[in-house]
Amino acid sequence: MSGITHHVPDELLIAYASGTLDPAFALVVATHVSMCDESRARLGAHQAVGGALLDSLAPPEDQGISISADMKARLMDALDDPYEAPPSYGASGIFPAPVMEALGGLPPKWKPLGGGVRQSILSRGTGGSVRLLYIPGGQAVPDHGHNGLELTLVLQGAFSDETGRFGVGDVEVANADLEHTPIAEEGPACICLAATDAALRFRSLIPRLLQPVFRI
Template identity: 60%
Template structure:
C-alpha cells in the first residue's frame, strides 16, 4: 500500500473517540483507522485522555433501580455477533456494513456504480466504483462529505488521493474528481446532505440515484 497522506482531521477524531460522530461518518472513520497506523495511534491517545477525564470526574449518585438495571445488562449473556475481517479491498468495518457479503452494485452510468450501505435522515454512506479516467460530475456540497479511497486513486483540484487517503469536503469545495489511470477507484463516501450538481442531467437523475 502507498503511504497515506490525507488523514482524519482533529475535530472529527475527537468526536469519533467520544462516540459523538454520526453513524455514516463513524463508518468511514473506522475504515480509515483500520488502514492507518498514524490515525490509530491518535485515536488511542484521545481515548487515553478521555479515560483520565472520567477518572477525575465528580461521581454522580443514581437511583437503586437504574443501578440494578445497568448491572443486569452487564451480566446478560453476550450475543454471538459475527466478527467480519478484511476481504479484498474492503476493511473489516466495511465488511460489517456489508454483512459479510460482496457489494450489490447498481449502475449510475458511464461505468460508475454504487452500493448504498445505509441511509437515514442523519446521513448516508455508500461504496462508489469509478473506472479509470472517468470523472464524477462537477459538484459542490450542501453539507460535509468524507471520502475514503479503498482501491486505486482519484484526483481533483485539491490534490491526489490514493488508497487509504481520506478527503474531507465541505460547503466551500466545488470539484470534479477523476479516477486516475490504473485500477478502478473504489471509495467509501459518507454525506449528511445531497450533493449540489452544477449540470442539468445529474440534477435530474439525483433523486433516482439518491446522491
C-alpha cells in the same frame, strides 16, 4: 499502511472516540483508522485523554447526584442479562473489516450510475448516506458541490481533483466551500467509501434530474 498523506482531522477523531460521530462518518473513520498507523495512534491518544478525564471525575455522590438503591439493583441485574455478540468479519480483498461488517460479509451489490460508474449503498437516512463508489480509470465524476460534509476514503486506485491527489487510505474532507470534479486515475478502477450528511449539489442538469433516482 504507509504512503497515506490525507488523514481524518482531529475533530472527527475526537467525535469518533467519544461516540458522538454520525454512524455514516464513523464507518469511514473506522475504516481509515484500520488502514492508517498514524491516525490509529492519534485516535489512541484521544481515547487515553478521554479516559483520564473520566477517571478524574468525582463520584456521583460527591457531585450531589443521588442514585437510588432500586436503580443500582436494576443496573446489577442488567449486567447478568445474556449478551449475544454480533458476528465479526475480517478484511476481504480491498475491503477492510469495518466495510465487510457493513456489507454483512457479502460482496457489494453494485448499481450502475452511467459512464461505467457504479455505487453500492450501505446505509441511507434522512440526512445523508454511506456508499461504495466504483469509478473506472480515467472517468470523471460530474462537477458538484456539497450542502454539508462529505468524507471520501480511497480503497483502490486513486483520484485527483482541485485540492490534490488521493490514493489508497487517503481521506478527502469536503464541505460546502468545495466545488470539484474528481477524476479517477488511469489504471485500475478507483473504489471509494463515501459518506455524506446532505445531498450533493450538481451544476449540470442531467445529474440533477437523476439525483432522486440515484439517491446521491
